[in-house]
Amino acid sequence: MSAELLCSLLGKSRQAHYKQLKNRLIQSDQTSVVVADVINHRRDLPRTGTIKLLAEYQAQWAQQGIKVGRDKLFSVLSENRLLIRARRRRVRTTFSNHLYRKSPDLAKTFIPQEPHELYVADITYLPLRSGEFCYLFLMTDAYSHAIVRHKVAKDLGSIHARDVLRMAEMQRDKSKSTIHHSDRGFHYCMPAYKNSLLRMGYQPSNTQTSDPRDNPVAERINGILKHELLFPFGLASSVEVAQEMVNKAVDIYNNKRLHLSCNLKTPMQIHDKSFKAKATWKRKSFKSEQSITSPDNLNPEYKQ
Numbered sequence: 001m002s003a004e005l006l007c008s009l010l011g012k013s014r015q016a017h018y019k020q021l022k023n024r025l026i027q028s029d030q031t032s033v034v035v036a037d038v039i040n041h042r043r044d045l046p047r048t049g050t051i052k053l054l055a056e057y058q059a060q061w062a063q064q065g066i067k068v069g070r071d072k073l074f075s076v077l078s079e080n081r082l083l084i085r086a087r088r089r090r091v092r093t094t095f096s097n098h099l100y101r102k103s104p105d106l107a108k109t110f111i112p113q114e115p116h117e118l119y120v121a122d123i124t125y126l127p128l129r130s131g132e133f134c135y136l137f138l139m140t141d142a143y144s145h146a147i148v149r150h151k152v153a154k155d156l157g158s159i160h161a162r163d164v165l166r167m168a169e170m171q172r173d174k175s176k177s178t179i180h181h182s183d184r185g186f187h188y189c190m191p192a193y194k195n196s197l198l199r200m201g202y203q204p205s206n207t208q209t210s211d212p213r214d215n216p217v218a219e220r221i222n223g224i225l226k227h228e229l230l231f232p233f234g235l236a237s238s239v240e241v242a243q244e245m246v247n248k249a250v251d252i253y254n255n256k257r258l259h260l261s262c263n264l265k266t267p268m269q270i271h272d273k274s275f276k277a278k279a280t281w282k283r284k285s286f287k288s289e290q291s292i293t294s295p296d297n298l299n300p301e302y303k304q
Contacts, residue, residue: 135155182205
């Protein structure tokens with residue numbers, strides 16, 4: 001049966017039929033380019049969300065003649081099983097049932113306008129291949145979301161929190177009065193730690209409840225480091241290997257990962273005052289990616 005007869009039976013001209021085939025081939029080639037770029041990008045940042053991928057590559061794709069919007073990119077990633085699922089597992093690292101005095105929550109109403117005005121400290125766990133855990137101590141600038149100092153330790157000893165504090169003090173802008181905000185765990189409420197804060201010129205601040213939303217910047221960064229930059233590459237075999245993995249993850253986080261709260265810049269671009277940050281300290285309610293997209297079969301990406 002000739003092509004002309006088939007086209008007439010389908011109610012199409014031969015030219016329209018071949019034009020449709022050509023368009024499908026072009027779309028297939030363009031989709032392959034998009035998928036390849038996403039896979040290449042996620043070698044270093046395996047859990048980068050769709051919105052950030054669009055911000056990173058939309059201009060580049062446009063130069064190649066590829067028109068990709070938000071919904072189109074969601075569909076392409078969904079069809080190729082490249083949407084991200086969040087996985088959670090919690091281990092207790094905050095022990096607030098102690099008799100040490102807790103400081104008032106100064107961060108609750110404070111809005112930093114520049115780096116070094118508000119530091120947040122926190123501790124999170126890192127599972128090892130052996131089934132045991134090590135612990136990551138962090139100090140973060142709340143304005144830029146840049147991690148200023150960190151340490152991996154095999155236990156929850158308070159000396160590790162003091163080590164991170166001493167390291168952070170080496171790069172802090174001492175001309176500013178810095179608020180040091182943390183949860184109400186014993187590490188940060190011990191007199192020795194509080195005395196160190198006062199001696200260095202910090203204003204101590206503690207959360208007043210066990211609600212993680214009282215320390216949102218620290219909680220968010222914990223999740224990013226673990227679920228985006230560490231766990232996808234596998235568990236460490238030892239504390240020393242975990243420290244090496246964290247060093248690399250922090251470097252990627254500070255210098256490569258784009259943040260919506262940083263106007264789609266990196267934390268260090270905000271920290272060195274190259275760009276202005278958004279009000280990252282305000283609590284916001286972000287919709288999941290599934291609520292943004294229309295197809296029901298899309299998996300949610302809980303990425304900001």
